[in-house]
Amino acid sequence: MKKLQQFKESYFLYSFKRDKVAISSFVVLAxxxxxxxxxxxxxxxxxxxxxxxDLMDSEIPPMWMEDGSSQFPLGTDNxxxxxxxxxxxxxxxxxxxxxxxxxxxxxxxVVLGLMAGYMGKKTDAIIMRIADxxxxxxxxxxxxxxxxxxxxxxxxxxxxxxxxxLLTIIIGLSNWPMFARTIRASVxxxxxxxxxxxxxxxxxxxxxxxxxHILPNSLTSVMVISTIQVxxxxxxxxxxxxxxxxxxxxxxxxxSLIRAGQxxxxxxxxxITVFPGLWLVLFVLVINLLGDWLRDVLNPKLYKG
Amino acid sequence: MFAFIFRRILQAVVVxxxxxxxxxxxxxxxGDPVRDLVGERVTPEERAQIAEKMxxxxxxxxxxxxxxxxxVTKGDLGRSFLYNKPNTExxxxxAPATIELVFxxxxxxxxxxxxxxxxxxxxxxxxxxRFTMSFSTLGVSMxxxxxxxxxxxxxxxxxxxxxxxxxxKTVDLFGMGYWHTGLLTIDGIxxxxxxxxxxxxxxxxxxxxxxxxxxxxxxxxxxIKYAWAKGLSPARVWLVHAFKNTLLPxxxxxxxxxxxxxxxxxxxxxxxxxxxxxxxxLEAVNRADLSLLIAYMVVVAxxxxxVNTVVDILYGFINPTVRITGSK
Numbered sequence: 001m002k003k004l005q006q007f008k009e010s011y012f013l014y015s016f017k018r019d020k021v022a023i024s025s026f027v028v029l030a031x032x033x034x035x036x037x038x039x040x041x042x043x044x045x046x047x048x049x050x051x052x053x054d055l056m057d058s059e060i061p062p063m064w065m066e067d068g069s070s071q072f073p074l075g076t077d078n079x080x081x082x083x084x085x086x087x088x089x090x091x092x093x094x095x096x097x098x099x100x101x102x103x104x105x106x107x108x109x110v111v112l113g114l115m116a117g118y119m120g121k122k123t124d125a126i127i128m129r130i131a132d133x134x135x136x137x138x139x140x141x142x143x144x145x146x147x148x149x150x151x152x153x154x155x156x157x158x159x160x161x162x163x164x165x166l167l168t169i170i171i172g173l174s175n176w177p178m179f180a181r182t183i184r185a186s187v188x189x190x191x192x193x194x195x196x197x198x199x200x201x202x203x204x205x206x207x208x209x210x211x212x213h214i215l216p217n218s219l220t221s222v223m224v225i226s227t228i229q230v231x232x233x234x235x236x237x238x239x240x241x242x243x244x245x246x247x248x249x250x251x252x253x254x255x256s257l258i259r260a261g262q263x264x265x266x267x268x269x270x271x272i273t274v275f276p277g278l279w280l281v282l283f284v285l286v287i288n289l290l291g292d293w294l295r296d297v298l299n300p301k302l303y304k305g
Numbered sequence: 306m307f308a309f310i311f312r313r314i315l316q317a318v319v320v321x322x323x324x325x326x327x328x329x330x331x332x333x334x335x336g337d338p339v340r341d342l343v344g345e346r347v348t349p350e351e352r353a354q355i356a357e358k359m360x361x362x363x364x365x366x367x368x369x370x371x372x373x374x375x376x377v378t379k380g381d382l383g384r385s386f387l388y389n390k391p392n393t394e395x396x397x398x399x400a401p402a403t404i405e406l407v408f409x410x411x412x413x414x415x416x417x418x419x420x421x422x423x424x425x426x427x428x429x430x431x432x433x434x435r436f437t438m439s440f441s442t443l444g445v446s447m448x449x450x451x452x453x454x455x456x457x458x459x460x461x462x463x464x465x466x467x468x469x470x471x472x473x474k475t476v477d478l479f480g481m482g483y484w485h486t487g488l489l490t491i492d493g494i495x496x497x498x499x500x501x502x503x504x505x506x507x508x509x510x511x512x513x514x515x516x517x518x519x520x521x522x523x524x525x526x527x528x529i530k531y532a533w534a535k536g537l538s539p540a541r542v543w544l545v546h547a548f549k550n551t552l553l554p555x556x557x558x559x560x561x562x563x564x565x566x567x568x569x570x571x572x573x574x575x576x577x578x579x580x581x582x583x584x585x586x587l588e589a590v591n592r593a594d595l596s597l598l599i600a601y602m603v604v605v606a607x608x609x610x611x612v613n614t615v616v617d618i619l620y621g622f623i624n625p626t627v628r629i630t631g632s633k
Contacts, residue, residue: 136610136613137564137606137609140565140568141567141605144568145605152335152595152598153331155593235448239449242448242450243571244587244591258454266458273454277454277455281443281446281451284446285443289442292442
């Protein structure tokens with residue numbers, strides 16, 4: 001109860017209520033999340049279920065156009081799948097991969113960043129040198145190369161079977177230095193404060209000081225980057241899938257839907273590309289807007305532009 | 306300074322060695338150099354003979370040593386099964402298309418982001434500035450390939466004013482057969498427009514925001530106030546005093562972003578069927594040409610390490626603190 005009261009009086013909630021962009025982005029994001037979670041129950045049909053798909057239904061336009069049918073509100077794709085359902089399922093896959101990847105990035109980055117910041121010296125030098133080196137390669141390039149190697153070495157079949165966990169791991173591994181750097185910077189600011197010294201004097205072990213005392217005080221910056229990183233991870237997934245190095249077309253994610261629709265776009269079936277595309281842009285846009293807002297509220301010092 | 310440069314180069318060499326070791330391990334484990342050379346229609350005995358002759362039965366580090374030596378001294382990165390040519394040749398043949406794409410994009414970014422960024426910094430409340438800033442958030446959220454598809458639809462399919470794929474007419478630069486350029490023919494430039502524009506939408510928001518915020522910061526400094534007090538003309542204060550000092554961070558970021566752009570060329574090249582290195586890479590993935598893939602990775606890694614080292618060293622010249630913190 002006390003926590004709730006605290007939250008109600010906080011500056012955080014106050015500035016949220018005053019910012020129309022933040023409120024509307026939050027609402028849209030919440031709708032997206034609900035749609036993604038409930039996709040199996042609210043979708044008109046199951047795009048994974050081969051029995052319910054009829055090739056005769058392929059490339060039906062949205063229902064407000066001529067030849068459209070109310071059975072498929074946003075039309076169907078080239079394989080006869082209902083666009084609306086594939087978009088729900090695609091969003092779900094994209095979110096699972098995006099959030100999972102950020103969890104991996106965050107875990108690696110936080111652990112290594114804490115170690116580098118708190119232990120200093122050799123540990124710091126080694127970890128940050130590795131992070132610097134990986135940082136000098138664009139993360140998208142890393143992800144592309146990793147999945148390309150995997151696909152060529154183990155074959156397309158096993159790649160498609162393992163696509164979701166594999167993409168999560170690949171995107172997670174490709175972008176951890178961002179977290180490590182941020183955490184390290186804030187740990188270095190924290191570690192000479194009195195409460196840490198007190199903990200050290202009591203004789204607490206190093207790990208407990210790092211994770212239970214310093215980490216909670218460095219979490220704001222993690223929150224700010226996490227939001228932006230989810231948007232980045234979803235974009236990376238879409239890019240990989242579009243290149244044919246991510247989700248296979250038979251298992252929709254937003255990127256693979258756009259890839260599938262691309263060849264039909266110019267022959268008139270624009271809805272196969274445009275709807276998932278808008279869906280993706282809107283989703284990433286609200287996350288970015290929320291991330292910008294979070295950054296302004298939680299960390300005014302970071303704010304630039 | 307000399308020690309700094311030396312350490313930076315040493316670090317680059319170590320990084321390249323680590324990358325090449327990792328990459329070679331994959332190649333050694335999963336590659337099939339015999340197939341790359343003679344194809345699949347050979348008897349097992351002949352295969353064994355060729356393998357022995359190529360030294361494929363030697364210990365791992367002997368082979369790795371040979372791989373590095375060949376790569377450094379002869380520029381030999383193995384053979385492509387797909388093109389039936391040495392990998393280096395294949396990559397060199399595809400490089401110009403990608404380089405011209407990046408060049409054109411960089412040009413668009415410079416021409417648009419500089420004036421717009423300065424404008425947004427000087428008059429942040431004006432309509433155009435606000436419009437630019439909100440548009441830039443949208444631009445960041447727009448995937449490159451979607452922009453590319455929409456541009457093709459509008460300009461190539463709907464209005465039919467620009468070509469949609471390929472490089473168009475190219476001419477042989479220097480007459481040596483290495484560099485076919487599209488920059489010298491009207492057709493080639495017309496083909497460049499859409500890919501470059503779609504690639505630049507990715508970076509434009511970032512640069513406009515960066516220039517804007519740097520410029521705004523500089524406009525608050527004492528020496529700008531002093532320049533106003535001296536009665537200099539606005540144009541002189543803005544462009545000579547303020548703008549010049551915003552350029553340093555912008556140039557640094559530009560160097561890094563060019564590298565990132567290189568990764569995104571893969572997406573544009575796929576949509577526009579642009580015969581560059583990215584397109585070649587995707588083809589190698591589809592046809593499981595591991596040897597070419599590995600060669601591509603080595604070249605890309607070398608490129609990034611080289612660019613980063615040069616940027617760091619240049620930065621060391623400009624900004625002494627980098628040198629000092631680097632040397633401990």
